[in-house]
Amino acid sequence: MNLDFDQIIPSLPFILNGILVTLRFTLLSALFGFTLGTLLSLLKISNVKPLRWFAEFYTSIFRGTPLILQLALVYFATPQLIGYRISPIEAGVFTFSLNSAAYSSETIRAGIMAVDKGQREASMSLGVAYRPMMLDIILPQAFKNILPALVNETIALLKDSALVSTIGVLDLMRRAQVVAGQTFLYFEPLLVVGVVYYVMVMGLTHAAQVLERRMRRSD
Numbered sequence: 001m002n003l004d005f006d007q008i009i010p011s012l013p014f015i016l017n018g019i020l021v022t023l024r025f026t027l028l029s030a031l032f033g034f035t036l037g038t039l040l041s042l043l044k045i046s047n048v049k050p051l052r053w054f055a056e057f058y059t060s061i062f063r064g065t066p067l068i069l070q071l072a073l074v075y076f077a078t079p080q081l082i083g084y085r086i087s088p089i090e091a092g093v094f095t096f097s098l099n100s101a102a103y104s105s106e107t108i109r110a111g112i113m114a115v116d117k118g119q120r121e122a123s124m125s126l127g128v129a130y131r132p133m134m135l136d137i138i139l140p141q142a143f144k145n146i147l148p149a150l151v152n153e154t155i156a157l158l159k160d161s162a163l164v165s166t167i168g169v170l171d172l173m174r175r176a177q178v179v180a181g182q183t184f185l186y187f188e189p190l191l192v193v194g195v196v197y198y199v200m201v202m203g204l205t206h207a208a209q210v211l212e213r214r215m216r217r218s219d
Helices: 009-016 018-044 049-063 067-082 088-114 117-125 130-167 172-183 187-217
Strands: none
Touching: 009 018, 009 172, 009 187, 018 049, 018 088, 018 130, 018 172, 018 187, 049 088, 067 088, 067 130, 088 130, 117 130, 130 172, 130 187, 172 187
C-alpha cells in the first residue's frame, strides 16, 4: 500500500478548521429544524383540518425529494426568484433546517401521542390552557421519550452536512477536496476527514447516552 501522509500533514490545520464550520452548521440546522418540527407536530395533531393538511403536505415534499436537490434549488433559485444572493452557508442552514423539521415533526408527533392521554384530560379538567399544558406538561415528557431519535436526527444532519461542499461551503469535506486538488493525493485527505467525522459522531453519541442516563435517573 502506497500512502503518503507526509504531504498531508502541513494541510492538517486547514482541514481541521472545517470542524468548526461543520459543527456550527449542524447545530444551527438542528436548532431551527427541531423548533420548526415542534410547530409542525402541533399542527399535525390539531383539530383544524387545513393546518393538518398543510403540515402533512410540507412533510411529503421534503420526504419525497432528494436533499441535494432541495439544497441546489434553494441555493440557485433564491437569487432568481427573489433577487437575494443567498450565501452558501445560509442556503445550507435554511435547507437542512426545513428538511430536518419534516422528519423530526413525525418523531415529535409520535412522542406527544405516546404521552398518557389521561394527563391531557386531567389538565383540561383542571382548566389548564392549551399552551401551558403543552409547554409545561406534554412536550417535556414527549422530548424525554424521543431523545434517542432526536440524537439520531442530529447525527444524520452531521453526516449529511458534507453535501454543502457541493455549493462551496468550506466544511470538512470541501477542505479535503481542496487539499486533494493541491497535492494530487485523494485517498489520504478523505481518510483524515473520515476519521474526524467518526470521532465527532461517536462523541455526540456518547454525550447523548450520558444525558439519557441522567434523565432516567431522575425518573
